[in-house]
Amino acid sequence: MKRSRSFRAEAVVLNHKDWGEADRLVFLYTRRHGKLRAVAKGARKMRSRKAGHLQPFTHVILQLAAARGPFIITQAETIRAFTPLREDIMLTGQAAYIVELLHRFIYDEEESNTAIFRLLIDSLARLEQGHRPWLVARYYEMRLLDYLGFRPQLQGCLHCGNPVKPQDQFFSGNEGGVICPDCSAPHPALRPVTMQTLKYLRYFQRSAYQEACRANPDEETRTEMENLMQFYLTYLLERGLNSPRFIREVSR
Ligand SMILES: [Zn+2]
Numbered sequence: 001m002k003r004s005r006s007f008r009a010e011a012v013v014l015n016h017k018d019w020g021e022a023d024r025l026v027f028l029y030t031r032r033h034g035k036l037r038a039v040a041k042g043a044r045k046m047r048s049r050k051a052g053h054l055q056p057f058t059h060v061i062l063q064l065a066a067a068r069g070p071f072i073i074t075q076a077e078t079i080r081a082f083t084p085l086r087e088d089i090m091l092t093g094q095a096a097y098i099v100e101l102l103h104r105f106i107y108d109e110e111e112s113n114t115a116i117f118r119l120l121i122d123s124l125a126r127l128e129q130g131h132r133p134w135l136v137a138r139y140y141e142m143r144l145l146d147y148l149g150f151r152p153q154l155q156g157c158l159h160c161g162n163p164v165k166p167q168d169q170f171f172s173g174n175e176g177g178v179i180c181p182d183c184s185a186p187h188p189a190l191r192p193v194t195m196q197t198l199k200y201l202r203y204f205q206r207s208a209y210q211e212a213c214r215a216n217p218d219e220e221t222r223t224e225m226e227n228l229m230q231f232y233l234t235y236l237l238e239r240g241l242n243s244p245r246f247i248r249e250v251s252r
Contacts, residue, residue: 005065006066007064008061009031009036009061010061010079011028012028012059013060014029014056015027016056022042023042024040024054026038026073027103029120030117032114033109034108036064036108038071039072040076041073052078056095057082058078059121060079062075063075063076082095091128095124097137098120098123098124098127099120105237106148113147116144126209131213134226135213138229139209142201146205151176153178154202157178158175159180159183167181167195168193168195170184171192197221197228
């Protein structure tokens with residue numbers, strides 16, 4: 001990215017951490033510049049006006065100045081606060097998962113992707129509006145994989161190319177899709193997937209969100225969908241994600 005001296009950026013605050021004595025380092029996903037890090041000077045002081053705009057999940061307009069190292073936030077203005085996402089522990093866990101996935105998959109200052117920005121805002125809004133969190137999360141994962149170029153192949157067997165038959169199948173993490181029972185052999189990157197779970201994953205993959213909302217799988221299928229997506233995502237990231245564990249712990 002070309003570093004002009006100062007520019008406006010529409011962004012979602014992913015998270016932040018303390019920086020030096022009084023400052024805060026803020027991780028952002030911006031509409032036009034991808035993921036960025038920026039420092040909010042004095043944001044930890046009692047009367048900082050900026051701090052309120054820079055809470056996790058907040059949709060903001062920022063004025064950023066280029067500096068050696070992270071950008072400097074010179075102005076901040078909230079578009080949408082998403083306050084309920086910080087006030088309800090279950091919602092906080094779900095929103096943290098949405099944000100963490102993006103944080104882990106995308107490096108700083110990669111090319112911007114407005115579709116991902118839109119998906120991020122829409123997913124946070126759906127959580128805030130009380131949509132079923134499992135639906136919001138599974139739909140988000142499926143679309144994010146599309147936009148990142150990791151769309152799983154769920155229509156045909158990756159080995160023999162035959163269309164997937166209505167029976168239980170296998171899913172390959174390293175190849176990113178379905179392997180039919182005839183082609184499968186025991187392998188650590190391969191796990192079974194039931195016909196029912198595959199049916200819903202395929203439905204999510206081809207549907208707009210409004211259609212996906214009509215899905216109503218039973219609890220067992222929802223759990224298997226979640227586990228399969230975690231298996232694939234973890235495979236892609238080569239390490240575990242923190243927030244699904246957090247969500248499971250607070251659900252108990
Ligand atoms: Zn096959």
